[in-house]
Amino acid sequence: ITCVPEDDNEPFQPLATAAFGAPEPAASVVPSAAGEPIDPAALYAAFSRSGLAYGPEFQAIGSLRRHGETAVTAFGAAPDPALRLDPRLLDGAWQSLAALLPEDTGGTWLLARVDRLAWFGGMPRIAVARREEQHRFAVTLLDEAGRTVALCQGIGVGLAHGGRPA
Secondary structure (H helix, E strand, C coil), X not given: CEECCCXXXXXXXXXXXXXXXXXXXXXECCCCCCCEEECHXXXXXXXXXXXXXXXXXXXXXXXXXXXXXXXXXXXXXXXXXXXXXXXXXXXXXXXXXXXXXXXXXXXXXXXXXXXXXXXXCCCCCEEEEEEEECCEEEEEEECCCCEEEEEEEEEEXXXXXXXXXX
């Protein structure tokens, strides 16, 4: 399935592509409790100072730890069972990337791309973010038992508001 703009005057540019098939095996992962704790309240205050004001419903990070090139988030908000993949928790997983980015850039880091989002079912309670390259990341969302709920791969971030990439 490929989604394209409806405007016939614009050159062809796919907006999104989806494929259906058998899911990948959902591995069980147990994230480490080691690492440097990051205060979620301080993180949301830093977001607000940079122009990203998250309302209470979208402040999904309950706890956050950074260990090298990995950040582990436990969500403070429970997933909404009426939704297959709660967007607040998906956004919270992407918010956790801030733990892996430089703090003194003079700008605001924004999500710029996601190459692949795969959902396998279940309710996410934990997110594990890993740096793949300098400004490229992957995030795995896990349920309470550590089974993979969703994968986000090829996540790219960009710097806005006049900052310089580190």
